[in-house]
Amino acid sequence: MTSKKRVPSRQPTETTFRAGCGREWRVMSGEADLAYTEQAFPECLACPHRVEPEGEPPFCTLRPLTARHPFAGLADWRSELDD
Numbered sequence: 001m002t003s004k005k006r007v008p009s010r011q012p013t014e015t016t017f018r019a020g021c022g023r024e025w026r027v028m029s030g031e032a033d034l035a036y037t038e039q040a041f042p043e044c045l046a047c048p049h050r051v052e053p054e055g056e057p058p059f060c061t062l063r064p065l066t067a068r069h070p071f072a073g074l075a076d077w078r079s080e081l082d083d
Contacts (some may be wrong), residue, residue: 002044010030012028014026016064018063033062033064033067034062044060
């Protein structure tokens with residue numbers, strides 16, 4: 001049996017998180033990102049950032065405003081290849 005190793009969170013600080021739709025929430029958190037499970041807005045059902053895991057409630061990932069895009073590292077790598 002394998003288990004997932006959870007990365008420890010950092011010290012909670014007041015952080016502004018942004019959803020794919022541009023909405024923002026300011027909360028105390030030490031997490032790198034959050035899952036927005038309420039899906040309270042009408043456009044949530046058609047949001048391209050919505051994740052629908054099998055057997056679990058749908059959610060949207062909220063990322064800190066200061067975080068790099070998840071694929072930013074790939075862009076850095078690509079620029080090295082172009083040199």
